[in-house]
Amino acid sequence: MPVRKVIAVVTAAAVLIGAGSAAVAVADSVNETSARSTSVNYRDLSVTGYVEAQGTSVATLKKRSAKLTSVGIDGINFTADGSGITDVTREAYALLAQAHRQNDTAELLVGNYDNDFGDFSPQVAAALLSSPTNMEATANALVTEVAEHGWDGIQVDLESLESIVDADPSYTDAVTSYLALLRAKLDDVSTKKTLSVAIMATTGDYRDLGYDPAGIAASTTSIVLMAYDQHGPWERTAGPVGGLPWVRATLRTLLKSVDASEVQLGIAGYGYSWPRTGAGRHYSPHAARALAAKDKAVVHWSGNQQERYATLKNGTRLWWSDARAVDARVKLAASFDLRGVAVWSIGLADTLD
Secondary structure (H helix, E strand, O other): OOOOOOOOOOOOOOOOOOOOOOOOOOOOEEEEOOOOOOOOOOOOOOEEEEEEEEOOOOHHHHHHHOHHHHHHHEEEEOOOOOOOEEOOOOHHHHHHHHHHHHHOOOEEEEOOOEEEOOEHHHHHHHHHOOOOHHHHHHHHHHHHHHHHHHHOOOEEOOOOOOOOHOOOOOHHHHHEEEEHHHHHHHHHOOOOOOOOOEEEOOOOOHHHHOOHHHHHHHHOOOOEEEOOOOOOOOOOOOOOOOOOHHHHHHHHOOOOOHHHHHEEEEEEEEEEEOOOOOOOOOOOHHHHHHHHHOOOOEEEEEEEOOEEEEEEEOOOOOOOOHHHHHHHHHHHHHOOOOOOOEEEOOOOOOOOO
C-alpha cells in the first residue's frame, strides 16, 4: 500500500552484501540504543493501524490492538483495465472479523497497485479515471462489498499519478469526482460508512500529485497524509524515511487547504537499507536493530530527523523509524490538533504503547 512494495521486506535480521553510499547530513546526532523515550498520550487521537491481508495474521493484529481505534486492511486493487476490483481474500475477511471483535472499525483499502508492474501503476489509475463507465462500475462493486460483508468504510489509495497529471491535469479533478461518486453511493447504503483517502506527501503543489485537498475533503471522512518514503533505496543517497522537518513541511502545506480535524498523519513503522552494490531492502525496526547488533554497529538517533540510523562494517547504511520515531510524530499530530495518526504497518512497526 503506501510503502513501495517493490522493495523486499526483511522482518528478521539478515546479512547484507555490499556497502552503502554516504548519508545525508544529520544534525544533533547522539548515540542511542533505547527503543523508546517517554510515553505518549494517544487520547483524543484516531489511531489507524494498517495491515496487509497477505502476511499479517489475526494473532498479530490482536497483539497490536491496544492503541488502535481503526484498522485499514490492505486487501484489494483496481483491475489492470480499470473496470473492476480484485477479489477480497479469506485472510482479509478474517482480519475484518478480528477488528470488530476488538471493537475497532475496519476500512477496506483499494488502490492502483499492479502486481505485474510491481508498483503503483499510473496506467491503472488512468484506465479508471478516464472512463465514467469504469468509475461507475468500480464504485458499485466497492459499495456492494461494503454492504454485503460489513466493512465500516473504504480507503482509496491512488499513488504515482504525476506522469498522467503532467500529461493531462484534469486527472486531478477526476480523482475528486471519483471520491464524490463513492461518497454518494456509500450514503445510499448508510451515512455512517466512512470514506478516506491516502495521499502522497509533498512540500509543493498537491495538485501536481493528482490531489485537490479541498475538493477531496468535501467527500471524505479523513485524509491520510502518507508522510514517509522521503528517501529510499530507489535513490543513491541514504536518508530518513520521513524526517521530521520534511514531515512538518508537508503537513503545513496540506493544512493550507484543509482543516486539521480532517487529517491523519501517516507514520512509517519501518526502514530501508542502502548497500553500495545491489538492491536495498525494506526492514522492520526489529530486523534493523538485530542487523545492527549482529554487526556490532553503533546505532545513532538523529535529534533533527527523529529517526535511527547506522552504518554497517561493509558500509551499508540503514535508516529506520522505530517506537521513539513514531512517538515523535504522534506528538507532532497532537500539536497540530490533527484528527489522528495512521501507522504503516502493524505487521512491521514496533508496538504502540
